[in-house]
Amino acid sequence: MKFVRYTLLAGLAIATPLTMAQTSTKLKVGLMLPYTGTYAALGNAIENGFRLRIEEQGGKLGGREIEFIKVDDESDPSKATDNVNKLIKRDNVDVLVGTVHSGVAMAMAKVAKDTGTILIVPNAGAEAVTGAMCAPNIFRSSFTNWQPAYAMGEVAAKKGVKKAVTITHKYAAGDESVKGFREALEKGGGQVVKDLSLPFPGVEFQALLTEIAATKPDAVYAFFAGGAAVKFVKDYAAAGLKKSIPLYGPGFLTDGTLDAQGADADGLITALHYADSLGTARDNAFRLAYAKTYKLQPDVYAVQGYDAAQMLAIGLTAAKGDITKHAQFTAAIEKARIDSPRGPFTLSKSHNPVQDIYLRQVVGKENKFVSVATKALADPARGCRM
Numbered sequence: 001m002k003f004v005r006y007t008l009l010a011g012l013a014i015a016t017p018l019t020m021a022q023t024s025t026k027l028k029v030g031l032m033l034p035y036t037g038t039y040a041a042l043g044n045a046i047e048n049g050f051r052l053r054i055e056e057q058g059g060k061l062g063g064r065e066i067e068f069i070k071v072d073d074e075s076d077p078s079k080a081t082d083n084v085n086k087l088i089k090r091d092n093v094d095v096l097v098g099t100v101h102s103g104v105a106m107a108m109a110k111v112a113k114d115t116g117t118i119l120i121v122p123n124a125g126a127e128a129v130t131g132a133m134c135a136p137n138i139f140r141s142s143f144t145n146w147q148p149a150y151a152m153g154e155v156a157a158k159k160g161v162k163k164a165v166t167i168t169h170k171y172a173a174g175d176e177s178v179k180g181f182r183e184a185l186e187k188g189g190g191q192v193v194k195d196l197s198l199p200f201p202g203v204e205f206q207a208l209l210t211e212i213a214a215t216k217p218d219a220v221y222a223f224f225a226g227g228a229a230v231k232f233v234k235d236y237a238a239a240g241l242k243k244s245i246p247l248y249g250p251g252f253l254t255d256g257t258l259d260a261q262g263a264d265a266d267g268l269i270t271a272l273h274y275a276d277s278l279g280t281a282r283d284n285a286f287r288l289a290y291a292k293t294y295k296l297q298p299d300v301y302a303v304q305g306y307d308a309a310q311m312l313a314i315g316l317t318a319a320k321g322d323i324t325k326h327a328q329f330t331a332a333i334e335k336a337r338i339d340s341p342r343g344p345f346t347l348s349k350s351h352n353p354v355q356d357i358y359l360r361q362v363v364g365k366e367n368k369f370v371s372v373a374t375k376a377l378a379d380p381a382r383g384c385r386m
Helices: 040-056 077-090 102-115 146-158 172-187 206-215 226-238 258-265 281-294 300-318 326-335
Strands: 005-009 012-016 027-033 064-072 095-097 118-121 138-140 163-169 191-198 219-223 247-250 269-272 353-363 366-377
Touching: 027 040, 027 077, 040 064, 040 226, 040 281, 040 300, 064 077, 077 095, 077 102, 095 300, 102 118, 102 138, 102 172, 118 300, 146 172, 146 219, 146 247, 146 269, 146 353, 146 366, 163 172, 163 206, 172 191, 172 219, 191 206, 206 226, 219 226, 226 258, 269 366, 281 300, 300 326
Parallel strands: 027 064, 027 095, 095 118, 118 138, 163 191, 163 219, 219 247, 247 269
Antiparallel strands: 005 012, 269 353, 353 366
């Protein structure tokens, strides 16, 4: 793949190869994240984690000082292509970091692939990003929607769930999460008897909760995050369903939301690549530094932002600060064993983390580690031809 950089000349976008190292200038990082709306808290946590790693490295990554150019993507796919093109063509960013919403991330990945711009995805789990759309310049520091969902399906099957109902927003992330859960549950002898959904970012759950009550499944699998996760968990409990039908989900259902969910989240079981009580020296140090810096407890989103910065630093160091040396940059990250607060992970051939998925249970205001649900789980990367 030929990597190019776009510059503006006389109002026209001209593609020109980067041939000279510019390591004495600041590295321009385009942060395209949600800073308003349902996912605002997630976007802020990702940025906090990213910045924390830079601070730990004396204000630089791979010897380069960092300049941030921020765009609020509003979790709106219809604005995504214009937003990412502005960062590349108008602001001349060297690296893209984003985002949370899978639909927005898909648009970012397409533009990144077409232009050769380095993209690190610190959350959105859209499978195609490291599947059919995979490319040497696209990396993920988070997960695919399939990974925690598949692990949760395995857990549910082992717990004897024979009939399950799924519920999610009707968009890429929700659809993929439900499919992953179903794949593992069916392999373990269970089945999904009903799939329920509502348009994003709707939170009118009452009719769907009534349908769940009438169906009487052994368990419910829910994929929601941010403000929608808060509302769903509280509504589920208020409808009396928590007492009679176990509620499962990927960790986003309870990550970064426990303060708002309160007692309604107590006891909920989720699966994710991070937990609040891993107890390792690496994680303890990260949590202490994050709390001191931001007066907040970190969550999975902060970890993913932190690791996005770690991956960028690994590539830059190998390229001696010159991000135009794409072969060295890419090869270093592909070979790396990233020392993450979540536990060490490597990248698959499609540039997606190969990582442990943890079973967690809500105790008070923590997603407590219970066990390793699935060890070193790799996404199938269906459709990747890299």
